Amino acid sequence: MSVRMRHTRAHTKNRRSHHALKGPAVSKCSNCSESHIRHKACLKCGSYRGRQVIDVVKKLKKKQQRIKEKEKQQQ
Ligand SMILES: [Zn+2]
Numbered sequence: 001m002s003v004r005m006r007h008t009r010a011h012t013k014n015r016r017s018h019h020a021l022k023g024p025a026v027s028k029c030s031n032c033s034e035s036h037i038r039h040k041a042c043l044k045c046g047s048y049r050g051r052q053v054i055d056v057v058k059k060l061k062k063k064q065q066r067i068k069e070k071e072k073q074q075q
Contacts, residue, residue: 025038030050036042046054 027038029042031047032045034044041048046056
């Protein structure tokens with residue numbers, strides 16, 4: 001069978017040259033000037049648009065406790 005509407009390899013590759021994915025939109029935190037993903041809260045200080053939305057200290061404590069419990073289970 002012969003392919004009637006076949007494109008050349010160059011034609012296909014030219015078309016696909018626009019298909020690459022762009023990296024995530026990153027912006028600077030107004031509170032601590034750390035880079036964070038746009039439209040998301042800063043993971044370092046937990047603020048979004050100049051407002052505190054995540055209790056970072058509480059979250060860190062919770063994480064450390066979870067690690068401790070995991071270590072206890074392994075023993
Ligand atoms: Zn921040």
